[in-house]
Amino acid sequence: MTKQRAEIWIADDDRGVRFVLAEALRDAGHAVREFGDADAVREALQTMRPALLLTDVRMPGEDGLSLLLALKEQGVGPVIVMSAYTDVATTAAAYRAGAVDYLAKPFDLDQAVAAVERALIDEPAVSVVLAPAAPAHALLGESAAMREVFRLIGRVAASDLNVLITGETGTGKELVARALHEESARRSRPFVALNTAAIPSELLESELFGHEAGAFTGATRRHPGRFEQAEGGTLFLDEIGDMPLALQTRLLRVLAGGEFYRVGGRELIRGNVRIVAATHQDLDQRVAAGQFRADLKHRLDVVRIALPALRTRRSDIPLLAQHFMASAARELNLPAKRFSRAALKLIEQRDYPGNVRELENLCRRLTVIAPGVEILPADLADGSAAHTGHDWADALRDWAEQALAAGEEDIHGRAREALDRTLLEAALAAHQGHRQHAAAALGVGRNTLTRKLGASRTRKPSGA
Numbered sequence: 001m002t003k004q005r006a007e008i009w010i011a012d013d014d015r016g017v018r019f020v021l022a023e024a025l026r027d028a029g030h031a032v033r034e035f036g037d038a039d040a041v042r043e044a045l046q047t048m049r050p051a052l053l054l055t056d057v058r059m060p061g062e063d064g065l066s067l068l069l070a071l072k073e074q075g076v077g078p079v080i081v082m083s084a085y086t087d088v089a090t091t092a093a094a095y096r097a098g099a100v101d102y103l104a105k106p107f108d109l110d111q112a113v114a115a116v117e118r119a120l121i122d123e124p125a126v127s128v129v130l131a132p133a134a135p136a137h138a139l140l141g142e143s144a145a146m147r148e149v150f151r152l153i154g155r156v157a158a159s160d161l162n163v164l165i166t167g168e169t170g171t172g173k174e175l176v177a178r179a180l181h182e183e184s185a186r187r188s189r190p191f192v193a194l195n196t197a198a199i200p201s202e203l204l205e206s207e208l209f210g211h212e213a214g215a216f217t218g219a220t221r222r223h224p225g226r227f228e229q230a231e232g233g234t235l236f237l238d239e240i241g242d243m244p245l246a247l248q249t250r251l252l253r254v255l256a257g258g259e260f261y262r263v264g265g266r267e268l269i270r271g272n273v274r275i276v277a278a279t280h281q282d283l284d285q286r287v288a289a290g291q292f293r294a295d296l297k298h299r300l301d302v303v304r305i306a307l308p309a310l311r312t313r314r315s316d317i318p319l320l321a322q323h324f325m326a327s328a329a330r331e332l333n334l335p336a337k338r339f340s341r342a343a344l345k346l347i348e349q350r351d352y353p354g355n356v357r358e359l360e361n362l363c364r365r366l367t368v369i370a371p372g373v374e375i376l377p378a379d380l381a382d383g384s385a386a387h388t389g390h391d392w393a394d395a396l397r398d399w400a401e402q403a404l405a406a407g408e409e410d411i412h413g414r415a416r417e418a419l420d421r422t423l424l425e426a427a428l429a430a431h432q433g434h435r436q437h438a439a440a441a442l443g444v445g446r447n448t449l450t451r452k453l454g455a456s457r458t459r460k461p462s463g464a
């Protein structure tokens with residue numbers, strides 16, 4: 001008796017998706033059957049079993065999630081979930097329930113075929129997707145790079161593996177750490193965050209491991225450290241790259257043995273804490289430079305999630321900006337504003353050294369200062385001046401602090417002169433020395449410009 005070769009089933013209401021996927025799988029030598037909805041799958045299940053099911057999540061009638069629950073009861077598997085909804089909650093729920101893979105639509109056909117073949121070889125247990133819960137962390141993004149991040153979060157959240165999150169400042173490292181926690185079985189236990197760089201190194205040890213009363217001057221009472229506070233949950237160690245070497249050694253011992261003492265304590269404490277660490281630094285480089293222990297890095301860097309800078313995924317900007325405008329309005333109790341098309345184009349072109357946090361702050365600022373309900377390109381010019389102003393204000397503050405400390409005179413006069421001169425020079429340069437245009441561009445009268453120019457010229461030699 002020849003055994004009939006088991007088929008791969010595709011359930012999707014989108015005929016186009018079914019068609020191209022089925023073609024690709026047939027080209028790769030598989031037998032394929034297509035279904036337009038869950039009912040058709042259920043009916044077929046009464047007489048046969050697939051080698052594997054690829055299912056969409058949202059379909060008319062019964063959705064893919066509830067279909068999967070039914071399949072679990074019948075012991076059918078493996079199942080690969082395909083969805084355009086790539087939020088962390090859905091992805092994580094799929095993996096948590098045992099889905100063998102999650103294909104974010106639109107997907108690459110080669111990738112889909114590879115996923116099917118992997119799943120067939122592994123022959124894993126039945127996979128199921130539960131209905132997605134509302135995500136508390138609200139990580140947004142539609143770019144391919146962020147979809148990959150969501151997939152990775154979903155895949156590792158349920159495990160107890162240590163995760164190292166890398167990425168520039170403001171790329172969402174803490175949000176990812178929270179998502180890992182929320183999507184894990186530890187979610188009902190505490191999520192405790194500690195910014196290693198923000199705490200003086202002499203306090204860091206007791207902050208992490210706690211201390212007994214009298215352990216050091218000022219320690220009047222026993223104090224539980226973050227490790228104890230996070231018991232059963234997740235400890236997020238931010239800016240791990242800045243941790244002093246001595247403490248790295250201590251942390252390594254705790255991670256290796258799962259036990260620690262409070263500062264000044266004798267009682268050995270056993271902890272069950274998942275560590276998620278983050279850094280904006282190149283940890284490999286710090287290891288090479290002898291500033292970070294290689295063995296600690298290996299312990300922390302079991303799974304690495306690298307967050308892309310916002311300027312490398314500009315397609316996420318409109319989505320994030322609209323979200324931040326809405327939340328800023330709610331938070332500040334102001335009417336919601338929206339971007340004109342031209343303004344949206346402009347904000348997509350910016351570079352955002354501060355990444356998502358910078359975009360979020362820009363949206364808050366615009367909610368407060370933009371005059372109309374619609375944000376226009378001119379409003380962004382203001383926003384950007386206010387923003388870049390922040391950088392030179394910092395430099396100015398440094399300068400003023402030094403001048404004040406040195407007891408210098410006429411600090412205000414000299415600063416004003418430098419300010420006027422810089423603006424004038426920049427404006428004249430931008431307008432080929434045309435005074436009237438330069439004055440208009442600066443928003444001052446021509447007379448004011450001439451006067452300042454004169455003052456600046458005459459005072460310049462003595463000031464320099």
Ligand SMILES: Nc1ncnc2c1ncn2[C@@H]1O[C@H](COP(=O)(O)OP(=O)(O)OP(=O)(O)O)[C@@H](O)[C@H]1O
Nearest residue numbers: 138139140141168169170171172173174175356357
């Ligand atoms: N993908 C995202 N979707 C929605 N909000 C985001 C996203 N990424 C970052 N944010 C928001 O941007 C801000 C900065 O994020 P977060 O604090 O997680 O960054 P970080 O990488 O930990 O920064 P730092 O390295 O400076 O500590 C937060 O308000 C966060 O909510």
